[in-house]
Amino acid sequence: PADRYKILPQDMPAQDPVKRRSNVNEVATGYTETHARLEAMRCLQCKTAPCIKGCPVQIRIKDFIAAIADGDSKKALAIIKENSLLPAVCGRVCPQEVQCQQTCTVGLKFKDPTKAVSIGRLERFVADLDQNQDSVPSVxxxxxxxxxxxxxxxxxxxxxxxxxxxxxxxxxxxxxxxxxxxxxxxxxxxxxxxxxxxxxxxxxxxxxxxxxxxxxxxxxxxxxxxxxxxxxxxxxxxxxxxxxxxxxxxxxxxxxxxxxxxxxxxxxxxxx
Ligand code: SF4
The missing domain is CATH 3.50.50.60 (FAD/NAD(P)-binding domain)
Known part of the structure; x- marks a missing residue:
């Protein structure tokens, strides 16, 4: 864990404020793979995974984060989709700071919820990778x-x-x-x-x-x-x-x- 605590929280890349003034496009532009894997490596893979208890739909958060850290985003998305059908939406607009991230051990260790593992950003990352593919659930x-x-x-x-x-x-x-x-x-x-x-x-x-x-x-x-x-x-x-x-x-x-x-x-x- 000591090494993981040393990895800095990955900021969300965003549009340049000057450009942003003149458009209504999304402000946050999303993690790159490097951001995502570094952020995923901050996760301690806690045995009790308190983050999951903070998630209203009980996504297997630590498992999908482990898959991202391993570079297997497809597996990460499949894990999320077991419980949530709208990861691109939820990754953007769920109030993670008062749900899964509020209970994250890393945020508690630093006594700062903004330093929790950015679960929502990671969810958005894997969902956006899938945007050009057609993963249609079977019927x-x-x-x-x-x-x-x-x-x-x-x-x-x-x-x-x-x-x-x-x-x-x-x-x-x-x-x-x-x-x-x-x-x-x-x-x-x-x-x-x-x-x-x-x-x-x-x-x-x-x-x-x-x-x-x-x-x-x-x-x-x-x-x-x-x-x-x-x-x-x-x-x-x-x-x-x-x-x-x-x-x-x-x-x-x-x-x-x-x-x-x-x-x-x-x-x-x-x-x-
Ligand atoms: S509580 Fe935080 S550190 Fe622990 S498994 Fe969940 S995301 Fe990882």
């Missing part, structure tokens, strides 16, 4: 069951992938004209490029998931109609938390005052 033989997924945000995508993997006939109904839910309307391009989200959704269509946009369940068809008349055996509702909670501040209903959700939707999805 079990047809079960004859139909599943409707309402909403194409992260919850809907994961539910659609899991149910399709199990061999069901899956259709996603999206109210907006674009898929991706909060990942598209709620997170700006410089933080999570829309192309990354569309790539993940492209994998769904390659798996045979059908996607219907501009379809408001409850207006166009009710859940009851979907199940009783359209032949769906199950419905998953993943519509997000779209309704804002106003604070009751004076003048908050004036023209030009927006809820965060409305503001982000206008800026990110409608370019308004």
């Amino acid at each position: 079990a033989p047809d079960t004859g069951m139909k599943v409707a997924i309402i909403g194409s945000g992260p919850g809907g995508i994961v539910a659609a992938t899991d149910t399709r993997r199990a061999g069901h006939d899956v259709t996603i109904f999206e109210a907006f004209h674009k898929t991706g839910g909060v990942m598209v309307y709620g997170i700006p391009e410089f933080r999570l490029p829309k192309a990354i989200v569309q790539k993940e959704i492209g994998i769904l269509t390659k798996m045979g998931v059908k996607i219907v946009c501009n379809f408001i369940v409850g207006r166009i068809r009710t859940i009851e109609q979907l199940m009783k008349e359209d032949g769906f055996d199950a419905v998953y509702i993943g519509v997000g938390a779209g309704l804002p909670r106003f604070m009751g501040i004076e003048s908050e209903s004036l023209v030009g005052v927006y809820s965060a959700n409305e503001y982000l939707t206008r800026a990110n999805l409608m370019k308004a």
Whole structure:
């Protein structure tokens, strides 16, 4: 461990601030292989791996980091995908500093959470290497069951992938004209490029998931109609938390005052 503690935390490369002023491209540009392997070597491979307990989906973190240190990024990605279907997204926008990295032994040793192993950056590194390849999850033989997924945000995508993997006939109904839910309307391009989200959704269509946009369940068809008349055996509702909670501040209903959700939707999805 003493030698590992001597390896400096690898900073995330980022766009030059002067160039960044005039574009909305992603700020962080991602680790190179050298960065990734050095960062992976900082991991102590703790027996108890407290990082895993800090991960909401219990990814085998120390094993995927060991694979990166060995130069086997494909194996690392396969390990992540056992538990998480959106590594390129989660590697970018998960709050690792209060989850897996908060409990990392290296950060605790230095009494500084910013010196923990950069698990999120490593996850993003292996996911981005796969961006030009087509690792489509395999699909079990047809079960004859139909599943409707309402909403194409992260919850809907994961539910659609899991149910399709199990061999069901899956259709996603999206109210907006674009898929991706909060990942598209709620997170700006410089933080999570829309192309990354569309790539993940492209994998769904390659798996045979059908996607219907501009379809408001409850207006166009009710859940009851979907199940009783359209032949769906199950419905998953993943519509997000779209309704804002106003604070009751004076003048908050004036023209030009927006809820965060409305503001982000206008800026990110409608370019308004
Ligand atoms: S807690 Fe930190 S050092 Fe230990 S296995 Fe997890 S990432 Fe590696």
